[in-house]
Amino acid sequence: MRKEIITYLSLPPTGTQPAPKLISFLEEGENIIEGALLTQEQYWYPIIQGVPSFLRGSLKPDYTWFQEKHGLPPIHDEVEPENAGEQRLTNETFSDKWRRFRNYGLEPSHQEFLGDWYCKKLGLSTVDELKAFYQQREYILEVGPGSGFNTKLMAENTTGQVFAVDISDGAFASFENTKHLPNCYVVQADLMEMPFADDFFDFIIADGVLHHTPDTKKALLAIYQKLKPGGQMFFYVYKKMGAARQFCDRYIRDSFKQLDPESAYQACEGLTELGRELSRLNAQITLEKPIPILGIPAGTHNVQRLMYYNFVKCFWNEAFDYETNNMVNFDWYHPHNAWQHTEDEVKGWLEELGVREYSFNPANPNGISVLLTKPS
Ligand SMILES: C[S@@+](CC[C@H](N)C(=O)[O-])C[C@H]1O[C@@H](n2cnc3c(N)ncnc32)[C@H](O)[C@@H]1O
Structure with a gap:
């Protein structure tokens, strides 16, 4: 975790200011590998294996060992996120997957396929166009990066700052795969409670993520809140099949x-x-x-x-x-939640959000690929 991330954080549940106190126990180069973020209310978030973790309630692993190891204050009255039990089951699938496939998408044999796949999803023709698409963005967020292959590609091709949020151990794989990039920040959090201010990012991508939460529509609303007016967002959700x-x-x-x-x-x-x-x-x-x-x-x-x-x-x-x-x-x-939706359903969500500018890009028949612009 790079120290600069502290200036971008807005912590759940209250978005407390001033910024939390950053305590570092172990550093490697520019990154804090083990540490804690301590709020004024004496609530702390651990930084483990280079990743700050903002999970709460039963989504959070038992950190008693960490608290004792570093003499941190005990935490009482932990808030339980809605449907945490369901989400926890889905996390187990993905944590296991990303522990086994830490380099998914990063191997040379994957690159061509995935480059074409993203072009189709975003309605672009070439990988050069894809890179140009990322180039001028100031603040990019990838929700559910998994191994972080796309977060890495974006960070390598923009002058802006790239953030990635995953609820599972995918966050650790993403950090390992991007820790050398000075403009890249990975956190572990539920997308329903991301530690960033509303209206902040000018591009958000959630590829194959929202349908794995307890409620796809609520997940879409939660990430849309973080998009700046005039910003663009891409999401891909499973389509209801025959x-x-x-x-x-x-x-x-x-x-x-x-x-x-x-x-x-x-x-x-x-x-x-x-x-x-x-x-x-x-x-x-x-x-x-x-x-x-x-x-x-x-x-x-x-x-x-x-x-x-x-x-x-x-x-x-x-x-x-x-x-x-x-x-x-x-x-x-294997994932506990994997909802499927119709295009009409998705159009209804966009209408509710007041989105008028959007395209459904024909990337594959199993999914709905949406690129939208938030009204200014
Ligand atoms: C199918 S994987 C997609 C990964 C990557 N986007 C890709 O295309 O390879 C779904 C990812 O979403 C993450 N995820 C699921 N629910 C989430 C939530 N509530 N908040 C943040 N990430 C979530 C999972 O941990 C997993 O890494």
Whole structure:
């Protein structure tokens, strides 16, 4: 954690001023690796493995060892965030995932795929356009960065300051992957209680994050509050799919989410193999008639894609190794919360927020990619 972050923080629940007192126990280069942020009310937030943590109530790990180790005051009357139990289950999935896949998106074989993926999502044509998109932003926030591959790309391509907020151990992976960048700050927090002032950021991105909270719409409202008037925001949420896919998803998720992560990875292996074998067939079929009841259009379909989009998640991408492909299937079927939405539903949310300028970018049929501008 870089010391300068203190000037940008507005702490929950009250946004107390003056800024908390920064106590440093261990430093490495420009970063505080272990320390604490102590408020005037004697409430403290730990800095562990380079990351300040703002989790509260039962979302917060037991830090008694940290308190005793550093002689910090005891904390009473901890506030319990709404639906913390649900969110905690989702965190367990992602903390486990990011401990196993700390370098997801950073390996050279991932870069091309992910570069194209972001271009499509943001409605841009080339990676150079993508880099130019970030260049002039002053304050950028990534919500749910996971391994931090995109936070890193943004920080490397802007003259501004880049912040990343993840509720899970993804925060530690993101810090490790960006700690060398002088304009990058990672914190661990629930997006419903981010330690930043409202109307602060001029670009916010939440890619595949909001639908993993207890309530996607409330999550959108919470991050939108942090966007400056005239600022832009991108979010990607899962789209409600056809009946057969919905049925399979519900059935599989209800079973897999009860498994511990290791067993769930193993349980996903058959799906991953199915994806790989169908993908390697490279076969196509042409349907002259659509199947409206299942949401399948007429036309020529790659067989693996047809299966994947309409029946069961069986992801496979040759750019990834077997474990990473299997993780993508795990990422779909293990999180406790993974809501799906319709475009009309999302349009309704935007209307409620008073957003008039927005685009739905056609990045993939499983999701809704939205780029919006907050009215000035
Ligand atoms: C599917 S991953 C997406 C990661 C990354 N954006 C990507 O595209 O690879 C979802 C991420 O959102 C984070 N997340 C879920 N709920 C959150 C919340 N309430 N506050 C902050 N982060 C959250 C998870 O910890 C996880 O890292």
